[in-house]
Amino acid sequence: MDTNPDQTTGHDDGASSDRSAHGRGATGGENRGEGSFRSGFVAVVGRPNVGKSTLVNQILGTKVTITSRRPNTTRRSVRGVLHRPGVQVVLVDTPGLHRPRSALGRRLNEQVVEALYDLDVVVAMLDATASLGPGDRLVLERAAASCASGSNRERDLRRLLVVVNKVDRATSAEVLAQLSAAHEVLEGVKNVGTLDVSGMNDEVLRHGVSHEDGLEREQDRGVEYFAVSARSGRGVDELLEAVLERLPEGPRYFPDDMVSDVPEAFWVAELVREQLLARVRDELPHSIACRVSEWEWPRVRVEIVVERESQKGIVIGRGGEVLKAVGTAVREQLPPGAFVELYVCVEKHWQENPEAIERFGY
Numbered sequence: 001m002d003t004n005p006d007q008t009t010g011h012d013d014g015a016s017s018d019r020s021a022h023g024r025g026a027t028g029g030e031n032r033g034e035g036s037f038r039s040g041f042v043a044v045v046g047r048p049n050v051g052k053s054t055l056v057n058q059i060l061g062t063k064v065t066i067t068s069r070r071p072n073t074t075r076r077s078v079r080g081v082l083h084r085p086g087v088q089v090v091l092v093d094t095p096g097l098h099r100p101r102s103a104l105g106r107r108l109n110e111q112v113v114e115a116l117y118d119l120d121v122v123v124a125m126l127d128a129t130a131s132l133g134p135g136d137r138l139v140l141e142r143a144a145a146s147c148a149s150g151s152n153r154e155r156d157l158r159r160l161l162v163v164v165n166k167v168d169r170a171t172s173a174e175v176l177a178q179l180s181a182a183h184e185v186l187e188g189v190k191n192v193g194t195l196d197v198s199g200m201n202d203e204v205l206r207h208g209v210s211h212e213d214g215l216e217r218e219q220d221r222g223v224e225y226f227a228v229s230a231r232s233g234r235g236v237d238e239l240l241e242a243v244l245e246r247l248p249e250g251p252r253y254f255p256d257d258m259v260s261d262v263p264e265a266f267w268v269a270e271l272v273r274e275q276l277l278a279r280v281r282d283e284l285p286h287s288i289a290c291r292v293s294e295w296e297w298p299r300v301r302v303e304i305v306v307e308r309e310s311q312k313g314i315v316i317g318r319g320g321e322v323l324k325a326v327g328t329a330v331r332e333q334l335p336p337g338a339f340v341e342l343y344v345c346v347e348k349h350w351q352e353n354p355e356a357i358e359r360f361g362y
């Protein structure tokens with residue numbers, strides 16, 4: 001942990017802290033003649049609460065993004081970097097795609113769309129314990145569309161991996177049903193491949209294309225399906241293997257010691273929010289925002305913002321017990337000596353205020 005709150009976690013030279021869409025074209029990201037170095041951007045997308053952040057942490061083997069059983073926990077795309085010999089995988093954890101009910105919700109969806117632009121691999125995640133709904137369908141369609149476009153990527157559905165998560169809590173029949181429901185949705189997605197017709201003769205164009213003409217049908221276009229438990233890690237190695245296989249030759253986008261692009265101040269505020277989400281009920285999670293207002297390492301002051309006066313007491317707890325527990329749990333995850341000061345304030349309707357949303361970094 002450094003004294004500069006804008007530094008990214010696990011990254012201390014600060015040389016290539018670009019803020020472009022995915023860090024492409026970054027100064028530190030040129031290929032230094034390593035021959036066959038492979039790398040790529042992998043987005044994890046899905047409805048809220050399917051386990052995207054849990055998967056990203058599981059693959060990285062370290063926590064770079066907070067999780068909770070509340071929907072919309074992730075409020076900004078987080079990039080986590082997996083370093084393997086000769087390979088670099090940039091995992092993009094995204095907010096859940098959902099029907100927005102506030103300016104904040106619309107901002108979260110925007111981030112998903114941004115993250116789906118120009119990727120090497122898309123992991124579309126479903127929850128084995130809930131039946132496939134319209135939200136999941138939208139996710140699958142968007143993910144397929146993303147693999148069928150992109151400025152300089154190959155248009156190829158092999159870049160799409162469908163993952164059914166939480167198999168530890170579902171029966172194999174439920175897992176199978178979910179896999180085949182996803183398959184059916186993708187079968188129904190029309191024109192995903194934006195077929196290149198330049199090489200086809202008139203005959204083919206008049207009569208359409210059949211499988212025998214060499215053009216593959218949806219199920220043969222290479223979408224792969226996985227069943228995993230992001231929490232226990234079951235099936236995750238196989239998934240990672242498939243991701244690695246799909247990475248093109250590419251540059252080292254991030255320095256070797258960088259594990260995420262999250263600035264430290266944002267991370268401390270997120271840890272506070274994570275602890276609050278685990279302790280409060282009902283609608284409150286949506287109303288909570290956290291922001292570091294003072295950073296004099298090891299003393300960090302975090303502002304907890306709620307939307308109504310009545311919510312203040314819940315966050316503070318009887319005799320301050322909630323805040324105390326939150327502070328302790330956060331300190332345990334920071335380097336020794338950290339001193340976290342928490343205070344609560346009210347900002348009415350911040351979820352509808354674009355300026356506030358930006359101030360909190362969402």
Ligand SMILES: Nc1nc2c(ncn2[C@@H]2O[C@H](COP(=O)(O)OP(=O)(O)O)[C@@H](O)[C@H]2O)c(=O)[nH]1
Nearest residue numbers: 049050051052053054067068069166229230231
């Ligand atoms: N049983 C079970 N729970 C999971 C699994 N993966 C995630 N969860 C839980 O599902 C909830 C949402 O997870 P999170 O990663 O925050 O979901 P996200 O909104 O998609 O990022 C949390 O309570 C997780 O602990 C899993 O494989 N099995």
Ligand SMILES: [Mg+2]
Nearest residue numbers: 052053073074
């Ligand atoms: Mg998340």
